[in-house]
Amino acid sequence: MTTHPAETVHDALREEPCEDAWWMPGPDGFAACALSSSARTVAEARRFTRATLEGWRLCSSVAEDAALVVSELVSNALRYGAGGGGKEPAAVCPAWLALTRQDGTVLCAVSDAGTTAPVVKVPDHLAESGRGLHIVDQLSDAWGWTPPDRSGKTVWATVSSVRV
Template sequence: MTTHPAETVHASLWEEPCDDPWWVPGPDSFAACALSVSGRTVADARRFTRATLQSWRMCATVADDAALIVSELVSNALRYGIRKVAAGTGGTAQQGPVHPAWLALTRQHGGVLCAVSDGGVAAPVMGTPDPLAESGRGLQIVDQLSDAWGWTPPDHSGKTVWAALSSRG
């Protein structure tokens, strides 16, 4: 089931990431990590998701589904949401720092909410890819694996795309 723009507060995830990109502030109900733009970010996010859900004693099926959902959400954030902030100096535009992106996991009533915040200002679009296309099915996968998914309305700081899964086993 798809849920479209939802009002949530995600500004707290936009603070500058700490030197250690993996940050787990809560002992057993919330975990978050900063996302880099490296080639191993998606794999790191999957490992972080699996390790977190294992520590929360979530069933393996939910952990597998969550890891795949996180892979798709992080891939989309890297492709469409991470942007350089232009900084003008003396009339010339220079590339500034990369707008940060975050992955957050929250345990809720036996399920989990996966959320990826990025600097993109466009709402996600679930397209219909060509049957022979190698990409373009990420949100369709998220839609099939989650109980509900959606996003916060994009603003100057970006958006958060989220997916909720309940325990099934």
């Protein structure tokens, strides 16, 4: 875990400080956040995304779509990819969230230690889960993942104010 000696943007953006996440603000179009395996992680990732995009002055519809996309990507990373086959680094930081922007488009990327590619499930309307990547597909302009290797993978999605 990385800590800062002084108050961080992480503490300023949140109502209550949390020691199990690391936040790097990005006024210049890049921001990153280490994700813990806490039950609060998905909500923290949504808050981080909204606050970052608000700071970048992107429209609220992009921020809300990106927050939902991040929510699904982080949920999947923690559920399927964070274990990393029992490697020690996964216990310290199961996943990373990075946001970068170019004009009105945001790239949301979640990296985890998992070595298997994401699987889009056939939707079961009665199931309690299994629709996350369908949501990502509907809200993003494009999405995909890096080829998994021993160090893991990154699942990414782009969200923009102009749909292509």
